[in-house]
Amino acid sequence: MENHDEILAEFILEAREIIDRLDVDFVRLEEDPSEQALVGNIFRGLHTLKGSSGFFSLKRLEKLSHAGESLLGKIRAGQAELDFDKSTRLLEMNDILRQIIDGVEASHVEPAGDDQELINALLGLSQSEKISPAQVSAAEVEPELPEVAVQEDSMEVLEPPEIAFASTPGQEVVVPVKVNPEVLDKLMNIASEMVLARNRLLPFSQQSSDKLFTSAVRSIDLLTLELQERMMKMRMQPIYHIWDKFPRLVRDVAAECGKKVRLLQEGAETELDRILLDSIRDPLVHLIRNSIDHSIESPEIRLEKGKSELAYLVLRAAHQNGTVIVEVIDDGAGIDYERVRQRAISRGLISVEKAHTLNHKELIDLIFLPGFSTRETVTNLSGRGVGMDVVKNNIENIGGSIEITSVPNEGTHVKLKIPLTLAILPTLFVRCAEEIFLIPQNRILELVRFAPNEPNNGIEDFYGTPTFRLRDKLIPLLFLNEQLHLTSAPLKPKQKLFIAVLNFNGTLFGLVVEEVLNIQDIVIKPLGDLLRDMSNFAGATIMGNGEVALILDVDGIARQSGLIERLQTNPIRQEERYVAPVVEMISVLLFEIPGLHKIALPLDAIDHIIKLDSAEIQQNGNREVVYFNEQLMDLVRLDKYVSGGVREAQAHHARAPVLTCQYRDRLYGLVVKQVTDIIEVPAKLHELSTPQRGLNGCIIYNDQVINVLDLEEVLIMHNIQEESNEYPQVIDVYLPN
Amino acid sequence: MMERSFLVFHVGAYSLGVPAEELIEVNRNLGYTKVPGSPKMIRGILNLRGLLMPAVDMGAYLDIPDSTCQSFSIILKVQENHIALMVDSIGDIMGFHIQELVLPPTHLSGQFQEAIEGAFKLPNGLLIILDTKAISRNAQNPAGTISVGLQPLSISP
Numbered sequence A: 001m002e003n004h005d006e007i008l009a010e011f012i013l014e015a016r017e018i019i020d021r022l023d024v025d026f027v028r029l030e031e032d033p034s035e036q037a038l039v040g041n042i043f044r045g046l047h048t049l050k051g052s053s054g055f056f057s058l059k060r061l062e063k064l065s066h067a068g069e070s071l072l073g074k075i076r077a078g079q080a081e082l083d084f085d086k087s088t089r090l091l092e093m094n095d096i097l098r099q100i101i102d103g104v105e106a107s108h109v110e111p112a113g114d115d116q117e118l119i120n121a122l123l124g125l126s127q128s129e130k131i132s133p134a135q136v137s138a139a140e141v142e143p144e145l146p147e148v149a150v151q152e153d154s155m156e157v158l159e160p161p162e163i164a165f166a167s168t169p170g171q172e173v174v175v176p177v178k179v180n181p182e183v184l185d186k187l188m189n190i191a192s193e194m195v196l197a198r199n200r201l202l203p204f205s206q207q208s209s210d211k212l213f214t215s216a217v218r219s220i221d222l223l224t225l226e227l228q229e230r231m232m233k234m235r236m237q238p239i240y241h242i243w244d245k246f247p248r249l250v251r252d253v254a255a256e257c258g259k260k261v262r263l264l265q266e267g268a269e270t271e272l273d274r275i276l277l278d279s280i281r282d283p284l285v286h287l288i289r290n291s292i293d294h295s296i297e298s299p300e301i302r303l304e305k306g307k308s309e310l311a312y313l314v315l316r317a318a319h320q321n322g323t324v325i326v327e328v329i330d331d332g333a334g335i336d337y338e339r340v341r342q343r344a345i346s347r348g349l350i351s352v353e354k355a356h357t358l359n360h361k362e363l364i365d366l367i368f369l370p371g372f373s374t375r376e377t378v379t380n381l382s383g384r385g386v387g388m389d390v391v392k393n394n395i396e397n398i399g400g401s402i403e404i405t406s407v408p409n410e411g412t413h414v415k416l417k418i419p420l421t422l423a424i425l426p427t428l429f430v431r432c433a434e435e436i437f438l439i440p441q442n443r444i445l446e447l448v449r450f451a452p453n454e455p456n457n458g459i460e461d462f463y464g465t466p467t468f469r470l471r472d473k474l475i476p477l478l479f480l481n482e483q484l485h486l487t488s489a490p491l492k493p494k495q496k497l498f499i500a501v502l503n504f505n506g507t508l509f510g511l512v513v514e515e516v517l518n519i520q521d522i523v524i525k526p527l528g529d530l531l532r533d534m535s536n537f538a539g540a541t542i543m544g545n546g547e548v549a550l551i552l553d554v555d556g557i558a559r560q561s562g563l564i565e566r567l568q569t570n571p572i573r574q575e576e577r578y579v580a581p582v583v584e585m586i587s588v589l590l591f592e593i594p595g596l597h598k599i600a601l602p603l604d605a606i607d608h609i610i611k612l613d614s615a616e617i618q619q620n621g622n623r624e625v626v627y628f629n630e631q632l633m634d635l636v637r638l639d640k641y642v643s644g645g646v647r648e649a650q651a652h653h654a655r656a657p658v659l660t661c662q663y664r665d666r667l668y669g670l671v672v673k674q675v676t677d678i679i680e681v682p683a684k685l686h687e688l689s690t691p692q693r694g695l696n697g698c699i700i701y702n703d704q705v706i707n708v709l710d711l712e713e714v715l716i717m718h719n720i721q722e723e724s725n726e727y728p729q730v731i732d733v734y735l736p737n
Numbered sequence B: 001m002m003e004r005s006f007l008v009f010h011v012g013a014y015s016l017g018v019p020a021e022e023l024i025e026v027n028r029n030l031g032y033t034k035v036p037g038s039p040k041m042i043r044g045i046l047n048l049r050g051l052l053m054p055a056v057d058m059g060a061y062l063d064i065p066d067s068t069c070q071s072f073s074i075i076l077k078v079q080e081n082h083i084a085l086m087v088d089s090i091g092d093i094m095g096f097h098i099q100e101l102v103l104p105p106t107h108l109s110g111q112f113q114e115a116i117e118g119a120f121k122l123p124n125g126l127l128i129i130l131d132t133k134a135i136s137r138n139a140q141n142p143a144g145t146i147s148v149g150l151q152p153l154s155i156s157p
Helices: A002-031 A036-055 A059-076 A084-107 A116-128 A144-167 A181-207 A211-234 A246-257 A274-295 A299-304 A337-346 A360-367 A388-397 A554-561 A563-569 A711-724 B058-062 B110-115 B132-140
Strands: A236-238 A261-266 A271-273 A311-320 A323-330 A401-407 A411-419 A424-432 A435-440 A444-450 A459-462 A465-470 A473-479 A497-504 A507-513 A515-523 A537-542 A548-552 A585-593 A596-602 A608-613 A618-620 A623-628 A631-637 A655-663 A666-671 A674-682 A695-701 A704-709 B003-011 B014-019 B023-028 B042-048 B051-057 B072-078 B081-087 B089-097 B116-122 B125-130
Touching (some): A002 A246, A059 A084, A084 A116, A084 A246, A236 A274, A246 A261, A246 A274, A271 A274, A274 A388, A274 A411, A388 A401, A497 A515, A548 B042, A585 A655, A623 A666, A631 A711, A655 A674, A655 A711, A674 A695, B003 B072, B014 B058, B042 B081, B051 B132, B110 B132
Parallel strands (some): B051 B081
Antiparallel strands (some): A236 A271, A311 A323, A401 A411, A424 A515, A459 A465, A465 A473, A585 A596, A585 A674, A608 A655, A655 A666, B003 B089, B023 B072, B042 B051, B116 B125
16 A cells, blocks of 8 residues: 555656646647647646546546547647637646645545536537537537546556657656755755864874875865765756746736736746745745736737737846846836825825925835735735735845836836855854854954054043044944953953954944954854844854854844944044154064065064074975974965065075064964164054055154064964865855754 | 653762653763853853754753763753753663652752652662753743843943
C-alpha cells in the first residue's frame, strides 16, 4: 500500500505540472490559434493525464480530461478552431482538474462533484462544428460517455510510456529533480559548517611538514570552496518560476473586467534568491491586477482615445548594479491624480488645503497610505482589502523599494528594486571592551579617529552631552562601552579611539569604539526568539573561526540612549570657542622611505634602529620575518602603506635600516631607506584636509613640512591585509531561521 | 510502571537531572559570546554547528554560590528550541520509575519553584529533576533585563 502511495504522490506531482503547463499553453494558443505544435502539446498533456487517472481509477478526472481531449482532437484535426468561448471552457476544465488533484492529495480519493454540465459543454463544442447545436442534447451525449472511457481504459495505460520512448530515441532524458526546500536549507547549513571546519583545519596544515597531509587539506579546501559556491548558486532561481502563472492571471482578470490585454514578459531568466522570489509573488499579482482593473481602459474607451483596442502589459526583469529591477508597465489611462486627491480628502488622510498643494509625486505617495483605494466600488479583483500599503511593506521588508510613475492617458510604470539576496551584508568589525561587534556598513557615513586624552581633541561638552566637531557640524557622541554597560580598560595616554558617524532618522551621531578591524561580508543569523528583548542587537553572525559576533542595531542604540529625544528638545547649535594653542616640543626620528624624504616618528615609539642584511630576511607565508632578539619580528615595508611611497624592488638596499617597535605585544620592524636625523619639533600636528594614507598629519619645522607617520594605522593595514587572506570573504552561507 | 532516563550532572554540591530524551550532546569547552545587557543567568550565545543558542549558567540560574560552571555544556532540545546548560561536571544517564518522583516542598518560592520538577532519592542524596521547559522559557525571554540607556541628564540653565 505504501508503494501505491508513493506512485500516487508522483502522479499528483506530474499532474500538477501538466495542468500548470496547460494553463500557459491555452492562453498562448488563444493568442495564436494556428500554432500546431502547441495544440499537439496540449493534446498530449491531456492524454497523459487521462491515461494515468485511468490507472488510479480516478473516474471524474478521467471523464473530464477525456472530454477536453476530444475537443482538442477536433482542433488538432482542423475540424474546429479555438475561440474565446472554447478556451474559457477549457480553462474552466483545467481549474476543476486542479481541484480534483488537490482533493486526491488530501484524502487519496477523488472529491465528489458533478462535472456533467462542463463535459456536455466541451463535447457540445467539439461537435457543434459538424452537427448543429440543436441536435446535441445532453441525453444524447451522456450515455455514450462511460462506454468510451471503459473501452479505452486498458489501452490508455500502455500508451504514455510509448510516447515517452518514441520522443527520445537513443538519448537520455534529463528530468529536473524536485527537492524539498527544507532539505535544501539543511544542506546549506552543513555546507557552511563545512567551511568553518575547514577554517579550523587550515592552521594545522600550515604548521605541518607532512606532504600527504597538507595536500589532503588543500583538496578539502578547494572542494569546500566549490561546495559553498554551488550552494549559493542553488539558492538562485529564475523569475519565470513565478511568472509562469501570470498569463492565465492576466487573461482571467482581463476577461472579468471586459478588457483586452496582451501580456509581454521580458527577462524571465533573471535569477533571484529563492526566498525573495516567494515574497515578491503576491505584490506582483496585486500590481498586475491593479494595472488591468484600474489603469487599462475598456476596449471602447481605448478606441475613442485613438489607442489600439488591445492593451499591453509588460513585465520586465533585469539585473542592475547588484539589484534586480522588476517592472510592471501598462499603456492604460494611468493614475487619475484628481481622483487620488479627492479620495485622500474624503478618506480624511489629508486636509483640503494641503491636498491642493501636492504635486504628482506627492499624490502618488498618498496611494501607499493604509486605507486608500481609488475605486468607488470595491471589485473582487483589486479591492481585496489589500492596498498598495501592503505591497509597499512587503517590498520594503525584503530590503527593496517601489517607485511609481504615471502619465495620464499613457500608462503607469511601477518599478520594484529588489536586492539579489537577503543573506549577505557588508559590515564593519569593531572592537569595544575586548569584544567584537559588527556595524552594518550601509549605516556608516564616515569613520573618524581621534585622541580623547589630548587637549583640543575635537570633543566638547555640550550641557553634559559629549559632542564632536566634525568639520562645520557638531555631532553628539555615544560611547559604545557605556551603552552596552561594558567596562573597557582605561585609556592609555596616547590611545586613539574611532568614531563611526551614523545616521538615525536624519540625525547624525557618532558611536565611539576602541578599534576598527576590517570590513567583511557576513551572513545574518536572526536572533529570533533568542534574546528578543535585546534591542541593542539586530542579529548575530558566525565568524570564520566559528565564534559568534553580534550585529549592532544602530537605531535601537540611538533610541535607547535617549540622546535623540534630548537633541530634539534641545538642538545643538554650532558654537565657536577659541582654545589657545599649547606649544610643546617632542623629539622625532627623521627618516626617508622610497618616494618620501621627510618622514618622522616620535622617538619614544621606536625601540632600536638596526641594519639588516637582506640574507637575514626570511619568508613566512606571504610575510617577511626576521629572527631578532630571540623573537620573530614582522617586517613592514612602509612604502606599501604610506601615500606617496614608491614601491621599489625588494632587496634593493643590501643593508637596509630597520626601526623596531612594539605594538600590541608583537614585534615589528619598519623597513626604511635611510635614517637621517633626530630633531626637536613643535608637537602641534597639522591635520591634513584630505587624510593621507599612513600619515597622521604634518609638522612645520623651519618652514619645512615633515610628515608624521601614523604607526597604528600602518600596522592595522598590515594586519588586516594579513588576516583577510586567512578566511574567505564570505564566511558562511545563509540559514533561514 | 513507566521508566524514564535522566542525564545526571553536578552544579556545586547538588546533583541535578534533565530528561535524557531532550539531550542532543554534551560538550567540553565550547566558546560562547557574551551578550551585553543580558541577565546574569545567560552566559552568552554559542554556536553549535551553525545553530545559535543561549548558554545558561546553571549556577546563576539556581543561585548556587560555590559553582563555576565553566567547562561542560549540555545541549538540549526543548520543544523546538535549543539551549545549552553550563554545568560543573557530568554524571551518568540513570533510569527511574516516574512514580518514585518526590514533588518539591511547597514553600519553595519564585524561580525555584518553577525550576524544579521534583527529586528522586538516591542512596547518598537527592537527584533534583529540573523543569527544562521553564529553563528554556526563561532563556528565550529573559525577564529582568537591565534597562540600557543613559540616565536623563539634568540640564542646567
